Amino acid sequence: MAPERGTFNSRFGFILACVGSAVGIGNVWLFPWRVGEFGGAIFLIQYFILVLLLGVVGLMGEFTLGRLTKSGPISAFEKAFKTRNKDWGGWIGAIPMFGALGIAIGYAVVVGWILRYTWGSIDGSMMNSNIEAYFGEIIGEFGSVKWHILAVSMTTGILTFGVSNGIEKANKVMMPLFYVLFVILLIRVLTLPNIGEGIAYLLVPKWEVLQNPRAWAIALGQAFFSLSLAGSGMVVYGSYLDKDVNIVSASLQTALYSSIGALLCAFVVIPAVFSYNVDPTAGPPLIFLALPLVFQQMPFGQLFAVLFFTSVLFAAVTSLMNLMECPIEALQDRFKLPRIPAVLIVGGFVLGVGVFIESADKVGAWMDFVSIYIVPIGASMAAIVMFWIFGIKVFREEIAQALPLWFDHYAKYAFVGITIMIVILSFTKSL
Numbered sequence: 001m002a003p004e005r006g007t008f009n010s011r012f013g014f015i016l017a018c019v020g021s022a023v024g025i026g027n028v029w030l031f032p033w034r035v036g037e038f039g040g041a042i043f044l045i046q047y048f049i050l051v052l053l054l055g056v057v058g059l060m061g062e063f064t065l066g067r068l069t070k071s072g073p074i075s076a077f078e079k080a081f082k083t084r085n086k087d088w089g090g091w092i093g094a095i096p097m098f099g100a101l102g103i104a105i106g107y108a109v110v111v112g113w114i115l116r117y118t119w120g121s122i123d124g125s126m127m128n129s130n131i132e133a134y135f136g137e138i139i140g141e142f143g144s145v146k147w148h149i150l151a152v153s154m155t156t157g158i159l160t161f162g163v164s165n166g167i168e169k170a171n172k173v174m175m176p177l178f179y180v181l182f183v184i185l186l187i188r189v190l191t192l193p194n195i196g197e198g199i200a201y202l203l204v205p206k207w208e209v210l211q212n213p214r215a216w217a218i219a220l221g222q223a224f225f226s227l228s229l230a231g232s233g234m235v236v237y238g239s240y241l242d243k244d245v246n247i248v249s250a251s252l253q254t255a256l257y258s259s260i261g262a263l264l265c266a267f268v269v270i271p272a273v274f275s276y277n278v279d280p281t282a283g284p285p286l287i288f289l290a291l292p293l294v295f296q297q298m299p300f301g302q303l304f305a306v307l308f309f310t311s312v313l314f315a316a317v318t319s320l321m322n323l324m325e326c327p328i329e330a331l332q333d334r335f336k337l338p339r340i341p342a343v344l345i346v347g348g349f350v351l352g353v354g355v356f357i358e359s360a361d362k363v364g365a366w367m368d369f370v371s372i373y374i375v376p377i378g379a380s381m382a383a384i385v386m387f388w389i390f391g392i393k394v395f396r397e398e399i400a401q402a403l404p405l406w407f408d409h410y411a412k413y414a415f416v417g418i419t420i421m422i423v424i425l426s427f428t429k430s431l
Helices: 011-022 025-037 041-069 073-082 089-123 131-138 145-159 162-189 196-203 207-211 213-226 233-239 247-275 290-297 301-335 339-357 360-399 406-427
Strands: none
Touching (some): 011 233, 011 301, 025 041, 025 089, 025 301, 041 196, 041 213, 041 233, 041 247, 041 360, 073 089, 073 233, 073 360, 089 131, 089 145, 089 301, 089 339, 089 360, 131 290, 162 301, 196 247, 207 213, 213 247, 213 360, 213 406, 233 301, 247 290, 301 339, 360 406
16 A cells, blocks of 8 residues: 655645745855855846746746646656656666765754754853864764764654655745844944945946856856755645745745745845955865854854854755655655555665765765756656656646746747756756
8 A cells, every 4th residue: 555645734834844945054144155156236137137047947847847746756757757758767767866866865964063053052062172173073984973963863753744844844944044044144244344345346237247257157057956956855845835825926935935945045144255365266165164263253153153054954945855755755666565664764874975085185075076967867757757757737837827938938949058057067067
């Protein structure tokens, strides 16, 4: 007997879960780094244009694909290809599923780092340490095993409660708290000395950056990454969605709230590092090396370090839930496993593999490989499956919402074409 399929109890819970997936390390860690590296305000303009023009369409496609098929990417792709009398769609659908699993393995390592920093903020050890040495202790071989175990255990524990009682309820608590905490942080940052240059960096565009093709490519990749468009987790969340939910509205709200989260992150991080003469283009170490230095120097720094890393932890855990849910759904759907055994298998695999790549170099190489080569294929294939193999007519029937006639060509040619371009650019390492 197949296990009962979970559902979200409310549209609001579904949107919060999707926002929780989107507002993760990519927004808190990667987004401020990209903003700092590519000109501040102009990168924000590029990013928001691309989210509006492409991100919303991508969310609509992935939500619809999941709800239409009531399954994750493996069975969704299989059902689509069977409409063309092909039996190998499930094998292609395994690509985004393994992409989600691969990202989850590396992501869990970083969640362990964030958990260590959160506790270090609470007990004061981070505030009284040499930050480079503090970070160095946890990024070596087997450097954060106990925190890694705790991070996976926390996430696995939530997932055992299922979709409505686990994923939905956790996001209803964590995501509002994330926004509240970041608003408090923003208010504090705006009272720091010498933030004028940082605010100007975020508000005054450097128009010459528009001539840099790499800046557009990075903004496009960030838009897809920030919205979790990978043909995996958002398809699964869509499969738990009731028929009465307006997918167009849900997609717009997910993109809006995710973008607000990204904007909050940028306006907290960038002015803070400018205020204390820290390099805003510090890259991946920004939240683990640069910001802790800021917290060590500012009045009441420990309190705001606790608020910051707690909010980052909430965002990270909600994203990790989405990534792990994709292979969990696959085990339930394909092998008819009950929920708890499927969760424990995935959690054990994520931890069992991840513990061997805990060093910064290894986890960085792992995440680069999966995100550059596997994830873009998943996003591209999901778009092709929805807008070409099932087709626009089926898409329109499923969403049951009035869309302008130009949308059909836009989705089939512009959006799908750009997702294919991302794959090509990824493999040529143009990004």
